[in-house]
Amino acid sequence: MGNQTSAVRILAPVSFIFDFAAQQYGIFSKPNMLDIHNQNIGAFSPNPYFIPAFFAPQQLLQLFWLYKLTRPGATGTATDPERLSAERYAWIYTLGNFCIGTWMFFWNANQLEISNIFVTINTVSHVAYIATQLPPLNANSTLSITTHLVAKTFAGIGVLDLLHNTSAAYYRGVPPSTMVQALTGMGFIGAAALSDTIFGACxxxxxxxxxxxxxxxxxxxxxxxxxxxAAVIGARRWM
Known part of the structure; x- marks a missing residue:
């Protein structure tokens, strides 16, 4: 257990650096990630500027969480179960960062079918983790709060990434059918009804x-x- 803890405390920051470096490559290379986006518009292509608007503050949140996770000998106000929870999630976090960082290289190469593999792994692993493995949030623990925020925002933007990449890879220029439109509404609103405020807001x-x-x-x-x-989230929040 001790070796696993030491390993993830190294791998999690390394994965952050890898993903961040890959994002810089995606922004400054030619063609860049926006060029590929504009060449492959689908029914689930978002406004591209919403991605960095989410990405920038989430990076700061990740840095704070990594600091709480890895600083030597520090536990803050977290109890042992909360620290163990953060360390368990750190493996999913590490996997996600390596997947999204790798995704960027295939996205910029316009190999969207391959990039879709990596975005699928990230999204499915994160959504599955927050749905089945993440313990309840402890509002008295900074580590618990930040673990929930990082995990759920990672999962939330992952849903958008998966829809975007899949539509760009396989359904470029294809308008959504009536069934797709209906399933989109049922899927999102149904998921919000089962979610907490953080993931629902995402x-x-x-x-x-x-x-x-x-x-x-x-x-x-x-x-x-x-x-x-948003209405479902608000109703659940005040019930």
């Missing part, structure tokens, strides 16, 4: 990003879904 953000990135009646419907998702 789902609403995903829908806003999609609505701003689309046009016509599909844009209006996505906007309505965003309002519906």
């Amino acid at each position: 789902l609403a953000y995903d829908l806003v990003a999609l609505a701003v990135g689309q046009s016509g009646s599909w844009r209006k419907l996505l906007g309505a879904y965003a309002l519906g998702t």
Whole structure:
């Protein structure tokens, strides 16, 4: 157990650095990630500027969480179960960062079918973890709060990443069918009904990003879904 703890305290920051470096490559290379986005517009392509708007503060949150996780001999106010929870999640976090960092290279190479493999691994692993493995949040523990924030925001933006990459890879230029439109609403609003405020808010953000990135009646419907998702989150918050 001690060796595993030491390993993840090294691998988690390394994975952050790898992912951050890959994102810089994606921004400054030619073609860059925005160029590939513009070449492969699909029914689930968001407004591209919503991604860095989410990414930037989430990076700061990750840095704070990594500091709490790895600083020598420090436990803060966290109890042992909360620290163990953070260390267990750190393995999923590490996997996610390596997947998203690798995704960037295939995305910028316009090999979207391959990039979709990595984004799928990240999203499925994160959503599965927060749904089945993440213990309840302890509002009295900074480590517990930040673990929940990092895990759930990672999962939340992962949902958008998966929809975006899949539509760009396999359904470029294909409008959403009536069934897809209906399933989108049921999926997001249903997930919000089963989610806490953090993950639910991320789902609403995903829908806003999609609505701003689309046009016509599909844009209006996505906007309505965003309002519906937000309403469900608000209702659950005050129940």
